[in-house]
Amino acid sequence: IAQLENQQKSLGVITQNIDGLHEDAGSHNIDELHGTLNRFYCINCYEEYSKSYVMTHHLKYCEKCGNVIRPDIVLYGEMLNQKTVFKALDKIQHADTLIVLGSSLVVQPAAGFVSEFKGDNLVIINRDATPYDHTASLVIHDDMTSVI
Incomplete structure (x- = not known):
């Protein structure tokens, strides 16, 4: 992802992970929903x-x-940062391609973000089926790390 960003591709990362690995890898345009x-x-x-x-x-x-x-x-029971949520939703609503990596798409509120995507290319890469597989342009059921 950071390599695509370095090639001047316009993209954003929206993550529920708190590990900071996207930042460590060199990505800059990151919305960290859980901090x-x-x-x-x-x-x-x-x-x-x-x-x-x-x-x-x-x-x-x-x-x-x-x-x-x-x-x-964000700890359990705490509210997500609303500025981050709205920024992430705006990215999704204006994207032409949305790639979902390693998410079951069942944990709310982030799972519902996919329904806000209006672009042409929804790609889902996840080990198991998701509720949005039927709407995707491409679905790969495999471990994300082996696909990427």
């Missing part, structure tokens, strides 16, 4: 810190206000 472990923030003043800074300095408390810092991820 990322690559970023931390203060629960009081919202000062942001990179993962590397937190790990290098063994940081547990905000250097600005002294309050607790936490990973910038």
Whole structure:
């Protein structure tokens, strides 16, 4: 994905993963629906810190206000960042191709995003069948890592 981006292909990544691997691979246009472990923030003043800074300095408390810092991820029971959700939906609604990689497309709200896609080419690569297979231009039932 990062290689396509480096070839000046216009694309965006929408992910539910929190591992930060898209960023680590060099992708830039990423909407992380559940946040990322690559970023931390203060629960009081919202000062942001990179993962590397937190790990290098063994940081547990905000250097600005002294309050607790936490990973910038969505925990169970917390709301998704609405700005990120709307940005992701906008990308999907204006895309001509949507490639879904390694998702069962059953966990909401992200599973419902596919129904917002109005483009011509829906590609689904997943080990098992999904509820959207019948609408896709191309479906590959295999392990994503072996296909990619």
